[in-house]
Amino acid sequence: MLGNLPVKEIFLLILGTLSTYLIWRVQFQKDKIKNIENQLSEKKFQIYSELVYIIFDTIHGEKIGKKITDKELTRRILEIKKNMFLYVSDEMFQSFTNWTLELHKPGNNGVDHFKKYFELMKLVRKDMGQSNSKISLDDFMIYIMQNEEEYQKFKTIYQWD
DSSP, rough: OOOOOOOOHHHHHHHHHHHHHHHHHHHHHHHHHHHHHHHHHHHHHHHHHHHHHHHHHHHGGGTOOOOHHHHHHHHHHHHHHHHHHHHHHHHHHHHHHHHHHHHHTTTTOTTTTTHHHHHHHHHHHTTTTTTTTOOOOOHHHHHOOHHHHHHHHHHTTTTTO
């Protein structure tokens, strides 16, 4: 009876079916991982965007008639904090913590937190694909303040090196 069965053909059919299933399974897993990565990237983008918006809204909000209140600022920082816990790297988490601690440091002159914030923004840029960024604190502050002369006065007043 065994002599009449096409053993090679049956073996090839089983092997082909198994190969097809394994290829499908690998592709399914790759698609699932890609979907998770996209969701994570979207969440990070939302968090990072809010980090940028919060500083610009605080500094420039009054110029456009949308001054941010302390209560609103606190609410937004807490929202960022809640989401950061779930979605960002340990390095980003620690940098955010350092920035918020600097904001509440006793005897703080009110502006030194920008140095910690800049470090946080460098990590944001790195995580978003700008790993070779050469932006300095001076570049960043001029970008935020939108005036080189004002920034030079600022540096003198607050004794920034």
